[in-house]
Amino acid sequence: MLDLLSLHKQFIKDHMKEGCACADFTMGNGYDTAFLSKLAGEKGEVYAFDVQPQALETTAKRLKESGCPDNVTLILDSHSNADKYITRKLRAGMFNLGWLPGSDRRITTMRETTLPAVKTAISLLDKDSVLTVAVYPGHEEGDAEGRMLEEYFSTLSRFEICVTKVRIINSSAAPYFFVVETK
Numbered sequence: 001m002l003d004l005l006s007l008h009k010q011f012i013k014d015h016m017k018e019g020c021a022c023a024d025f026t027m028g029n030g031y032d033t034a035f036l037s038k039l040a041g042e043k044g045e046v047y048a049f050d051v052q053p054q055a056l057e058t059t060a061k062r063l064k065e066s067g068c069p070d071n072v073t074l075i076l077d078s079h080s081n082a083d084k085y086i087t088r089k090l091r092a093g094m095f096n097l098g099w100l101p102g103s104d105r106r107i108t109t110m111r112e113t114t115l116p117a118v119k120t121a122i123s124l125l126d127k128d129s130v131l132t133v134a135v136y137p138g139h140e141e142g143d144a145e146g147r148m149l150e151e152y153f154s155t156l157s158r159f160e161i162c163v164t165k166v167r168i169i170n171s172s173a174a175p176y177f178f179v180v181e182t183k
Contacts, residue, residue, distance in 0.1 A: 004175060007166060008132050009035060011179045012092045015130040019043040020091035023124070025079040025117055026050065030059030032094045037068040039092075046072040047086050049079040079117035082124065089126035097145055098136040114145050115152060122161070122180060131180040138173040146176070153178060 016022065018041035024033040027050035036046045050056060056074045063072055075085055079095070097114060121131050135146035153163040160183055167176035 004166065004168075004177065008134060008177050011130055011132055011181075012036070012094065013039065015128065015181070016040065016092050021045040021047070021086070021088050022090055022092040023082065023086060023094070023121065024048040025082065025093060025095045025121060026097060027055045027059050027074070028096060029055065030062035032096060033059050033072060033074075034062055034066045034068050036092065036094065037063060037072050038066075040069075040071055042069045042071065044069075044071050045088070047075060047082070048072055049075045049077060049082060049085075051076070051078055078113050080113040080120065082117060083120050086124055089129070090121070090124045091126055091129050093121045093125065093129075093131040095121070095131070095133040097134060098139075098142055115148060118149065118152070122156075122182075125180075125182045127182055129182045132177055133180070134175055134177040136175045138175075149178060153180070159183070 016039040020040060021044065022036045022040055024036055024046065027033055027048040033046060033048040040046055048059060053076060056076055059074060095118065118133060125131060133149060135142060137143040137146050150165065156163060162181045164179040165176065166179065168174045
């Protein structure tokens with residue numbers, strides 16, 4: 001069976017180069033942040049965003065325990081404010097929408113901040129760069145976020161950006177993701 005998480009990360013690996021800048025727009029428990037940190041290497045930069053202090057604490061611990069390079073800036077703020085912190089072009093970015101695993105499921109990413117955050121992330125991408133957006137349609141807001149993003153992505157010029165949707169079609173509640181690649 002297709003491992004969506006591995007495939008999701010393969011798109012990032014295909015675009016990353018050591019020393020580049022990248023962002024984890026939904027830090028959570030820090031798994032993607034650590035993944036990006038190791039890919040970016042000692043000379044790279046990783047920006048990681050979350051609105052919950054618990055996410056920053058867990059991620060800081062994960063980075064230390066995983067032996068990641070000291071290249072990560074943990075930011076306690078909404079991903080919709082990313083352009084206030086990121087001053088250079090990104091080679092890669094990741095969104096993992098939904099809620100912080102192991103926390104209050106009432107606190108989720110929301111359409112009103114997700115769309116501006118995704119638009120900002122795309123504007124920060126360099127040429128030949130990638131943004132992945134994992135969607136969890138098993139709850140009402142997640143389903144609405146996914147539909148909203150698909151509608152937005154369908155308006156983008158295919159001559160500048162290629163957007164792919166990867167989804168298991170015979171499981172409507174299964175997570176899926178979008179891959180946004182700049183040309």
